[in-house]
Amino acid sequence: MAASKEGFLEAKHEGVALLARERAAASFNVRAMTHLLDGGEEATAEKERVAAMVEEHAVLQASDRYFVGRQESLARAMQKFKEIVRLTLAAGLDREDGVRMYYYVNEPMPTSLHHGMFIPTIQSQGTDEQRAEWLPLAAMFSIIGAYAQTELGHGSNVRGLETTATFDVETDEFVLNSPTLTSMKWWPGGLGVAATHCVTHARLMIDGTDYGVHTFIVQVRDLEDHTPLPGIVIGDIGPKFGWNTADNGYLAFDSVRIPRNQLLARYATVARDGTYTKPPHEKIGYGTMIRIRSMIVAGASDALARACTIAIRYSAVRRQGTTRGRDGGEMVVLDYTMQQHRLLILLATAYAFHFTGEYMMELYRRLQADLEDNDLSVLPEVHATSAGLKSMTTTVTADGIEEARRACGGHGFSQFSGLPYLYTWYVPAVTYEGDNVVLALQTARYLIKSCRQAADGKPLSAGVAYLSARPGATCAAANPADMGRLDVLAATLAARAGEAVRAVTGRLDALLASGVDYDEAWNHLMVELCAASRAHCEYSVVRNFAAAIATVECPDLAGILTALCRLYAASRIEADLGSFLAQGYLSKGQSQWVKDIVHATLAVIRPDAVALVDAFNFPDFLLNSALGRKDGDVYVGLVEAARSAPVNEHLRPIIDKSLFSNLHIPSRL
């Protein structure tokens, strides 16, 4: 855009005034909500301190992220990583600050799995000696580790992995091999360019016997020149749906020898003479898994909150349509009830998931204590529910980000909206740490087991206590106000979950009784099983949300949170009314009340919508969005961003005269 011609484009900063008006109308104190979400004033301060460091740091910027190609993105990610290492080692920041810094840098990195999986795996599966040997090297980044489990042909079904580790009793080594094409490791982050080492999963073979999949530490690249070690075939698997800053890689072994002490041997061991000792029953690992899943659920809330922040701020500024708004201009699109139905339910969902993430983290802490006392009573429930919650929350969040993007109309399709990046950054969460269908089925398995226990009159843990309710109950709500109570909504969701689990258990038993084998019966019922898992999880989320609200002292905060919880719960019922009606739990009249509650609650939340996204407290640089700018100056944001697009500098030469010289027309018609 030629500078000389810009004067006439008088900027229209209307968005600033519109957002200010929204903020003035809020029913609650935004800062107080932020503290509530963060877990206290101090926690907010800690976050803001690290955010400021990242924002100010030249190397950690992402302001030109949307222009940078893959190679350059990867190179920069490595620079950022080194800088974070430098800062954490030199400036003496603690581990939590390091984690926060990664959060604000907001890119999958070649080194993400070093922290995320390499170190934790050695921690949990390594012997004391192995921990002592490897963890300091990893902590000082003298080595960079990856987590190499998945193979080209094997992801969900870990038991099917083909890589072999054959014990050679002569040399006291394991010999790693990739016997087939499908046995190549494929997808592990870090393998592409960064990793020097990895933990990897291979079938342990001793004397011709296959002892199943075990975990080993292997060096893959030279520490001096970073070239692959002999027998190692390694590289990057190529471009993905986003994730340009990550180096998911492949790896194959051609008779790679590692010493015996590189089998992670906390639970399973191989003696010098090849004697194998299998792991004892192991539930210790569950704690870690619940921690990771609570982080994923909290992360779902966080990602959805970002999408809501962008789309809601923009929708409060975007005027469109022939309908006149309250101020006589075109109506802002957030005032359309359809836009509210799309965005405010997502907002309620982001809040709902937040409190379930908190709840799970709390459970994890309690579990750690329980485990020390050898009390494993709540473990199976929490473990099973956490699988379903990972599945449900990540699917809903991925869909929700994309819905928010589309709700921004054309501008949502621009990278400058920040939403395309957010979507592709987030969406593999539906696949990694367990494919969402596979996880939902795990939860279903637990629910069926619990249902059978209930039938046998055995006691149930609190989260599935609804399974012991008598079938055929109906909703007691006598009027719309009743229906909108959080306990009534939660009971309604529990009733659906109960019916879904009972029904599918009954069908499973019937199939088994008729002689169908288990796998076939299971397969036959998968759609219902996944629905049962989801029903259970939606109930759990409402239960956790309502419980959290009960502890909020400030009435303003409790008030708006109650509205959000009501909206979330009622919208879940509205979206699946068929189930409630078919089981006869809701009458037709009650089902209409639920719809009315959704509608009425949208109107309650609308005036607080901007304040509710402000409370998430995302800095502008993190959202990296012209539409989600805190100041509301969205159009100036788009224009400034377009002006900085390199394409406008470089593309003139692609047009050549030859194309236009066919007819010898004058240059100006």
Next chain:
Amino acid sequence: MAASKEGFLEAKHEGVALLARERAAASFNVRAMTHLLDGGEEATAEKERVAAMVEEHAVLQASDRYFVGRQESLARAMQKFKEIVRLTLAAGLDREDGVRMYYYVNEPMPTSLHHGMFIPTIQSQGTDEQRAEWLPLAAMFSIIGAYAQTELGHGSNVRGLETTATFDVETDEFVLNSPTLTSMKWWPGGLGVAATHCVTHARLMIDGTDYGVHTFIVQVRDLEDHTPLPGIVIGDIGPKFGWNTADNGYLAFDSVRIPRNQLLARYATVARDGTYTKPPHEKIGYGTMIRIRSMIVAGASDALARACTIAIRYSAVRRQGTTRGRDGGEMVVLDYTMQQHRLLILLATAYAFHFTGEYMMELYRRLQADLEDNDLSVLPEVHATSAGLKSMTTTVTADGIEEARRACGGHGFSQFSGLPYLYTWYVPAVTYEGDNVVLALQTARYLIKSCRQAADGKPLSAGVAYLSARPGATCAAANPADMGRLDVLAATLAARAGEAVRAVTGRLDALLASGVDYDEAWNHLMVELCAASRAHCEYSVVRNFAAAIATVECPDLAGILTALCRLYAASRIEADLGSFLAQGYLSKGQSQWVKDIVHATLAVIRPDAVALVDAFNFPDFLLNSALGRKDGDVYVGLVEAARSAPVNEHLRPIIDKSLFSNLHIPSRL
């Protein structure tokens, strides 16, 4: 991947055998289905001829698409355009071949709107003189045109556009101006780098009077050196969610003068003295719109069919899970009923949309004839339905592509799957040519009008005849077989649409009667209005599909198409059972039959799944997918693609020793 180390990776070409087995089991002749879809043997031959030309042509390749950055993508797209121009001008290909060539090149292009909107707009809105002046220049590509309607601040609401065209009676010119920041043209394809001209929309101002939005032709760049003309601020709006090959741009006018004869004046005119003549009532334009929308609906089918082809072929080859398959190995994932529920319903949908696209195109042809006879009777219905169909089919297709991508697990996240590209290529269809919510509301408006006509006892056109059925009817199906008949399923969908339209009409009337103003009442009911539109459209699709099947002579083809139609219809009912139960049309028992029908029909279609996607006849180069390869050799495809990734050539240097030299550890631990 070092060549020397590859020998040990023995390729496992199992996918080839698996797909061959699938194909051998098909119940129908694939080639016959292809001809049916294409509209005859000759049509298939024409497509295949052009496909072969594109496949063999060096310049038109897309084999390295996933590695190419934005600038380079744009430059190549211009090259491809020039090559297509050269081929069509020189090799004497006809217009339809040109269109087919663009189809197989499969990229949004800087010149797409030249054909798509620039030429058609002049065609439909230009006077005979204007057509004679501009169309030959455009046809010979002496000029490249864009369609510049949308502004930074105005998309859906065209009446809100701010750009002005002020008549200067002195000079007999219009003076174009962009009075505000939000009045900048923003999004038009072609403006970024390619366009020399555009048709643009501006408010016609004569003597201080605003005559509303009119359409003008403006030159924006010099034909010799391609620099912006004086007063033109123009450029590219920057990176998007994909669409790297397109140059959506911005444009602002600073007192740009154009002669009076550049107002497109077929319907509205300005005389030499400034006298304005407004357009007569104009319905001619509807024909064109219906044609475009029928192309969009057909395009939805096509895009969804591509996603199904990739995901279904891959799922028929991908083994995963502890369940044993029929051959004793791990089960192929397409044998899981959940995977079938996800993918085969999408497959049925792709077929269903195809026949609605055909139906609309047929209507368009009939309309053209009717219009000549001045018979406009079916026009309003077709016009209104086509808005809703555009909305419904594009949303379902976008969601469906992404669902298919996720159903491929981790490998679906690789660009090499072809699915990320397909998604971002397709998804703006939910926004352009009318935001999908805005369009659904247009259809709802028509449905309400028709409902009132029905109440007044006036005759209805066939597509909305269901509105005159008595309310409160119930489904007569006495057993599951009855329920699965296409006419019964269609009647069920019609009943829901009827109830939805009647209910929302009643609520609207009640609100209006209570004194609420129209816009507010309308806004209040938007969620129900959109649901009514969708219900109408789903019924329409089933109606068209069933009607098309009735004309198919070959029993094998009719048989499998009937199963697809049944699955589509039953799945639409299953997805919204609440509506059918709440209105009392279906009993609880019948609602269970519908679920059972879905389940049973998945099993019927499963053995034909691969053949059904084969019938779409997409060449491998178009899918550009390692997972969707016709030969099933998916793992070899992924490995070969990764091997060719430039990142594996260029990234070594980003790792430097400094990072690993902290502790002076030996290079091999």
